[in-house]
Amino acid sequence: MNHVDINYFSVLVCALLSMVVGALWYGPLFGKEWMKLVGKTEEELAKGFNPAKTYSLATLAHFFIALIIAYVIDLSNAKSVIDGLRIALTTWVGFVAAPNYINYLFEKKSLKLVIINAGYNLVLFILFGIILVYWQ
Numbered sequence: 001m002n003h004v005d006i007n008y009f010s011v012l013v014c015a016l017l018s019m020v021v022g023a024l025w026y027g028p029l030f031g032k033e034w035m036k037l038v039g040k041t042e043e044e045l046a047k048g049f050n051p052a053k054t055y056s057l058a059t060l061a062h063f064f065i066a067l068i069i070a071y072v073i074d075l076s077n078a079k080s081v082i083d084g085l086r087i088a089l090t091t092w093v094g095f096v097a098a099p100n101y102i103n104y105l106f107e108k109k110s111l112k113l114v115i116i117n118a119g120y121n122l123v124l125f126i127l128f129g130i131i132l133v134y135w136q
Contacts, residue, residue: 006070010135014066014128015059021127022058025120037113062124069125070132078133088129096121 026034035041072087097118104114 002075004071004074005136006067006074007132007135010132011063011066011070013135014069014124014131015063017127017131018062018066018124019055019059021123022120025116025123030116033112034116037110037116065124066128066132069128070136073129073133073136078136081130081133084129084131084133085126086129087133088125092118092122092125096125 025031035045069088069091072091073084076083076087078084078087100114100118103109104111
């Protein structure tokens, strides 16, 4: 079995960065449109919302996403930013875009909503790929 060398600090940076990107993405950039597409108001979303729990678990989930991308980067011996981008795009297409599109087909939700949500992950995966290959 191959030894995998991961820079856990860079994985943590990616997880924390995801919260900043998310605040911008689902705030000033696409927040109003996203709420309209999910059919919720700010008041409805705030009802029963536990910020500490939600943001902690979201950060943890992003930590694992970054960890997996770091793992793939190391296993594939990626060394350049282009390699990091290639891996980020490949993993995004396979594990985000395709499953989200399948859900769209069956759930009959707005394609705009799928694009907003998958677009957020695309931005994250690209940033993760660059950061993780650069700091490996």
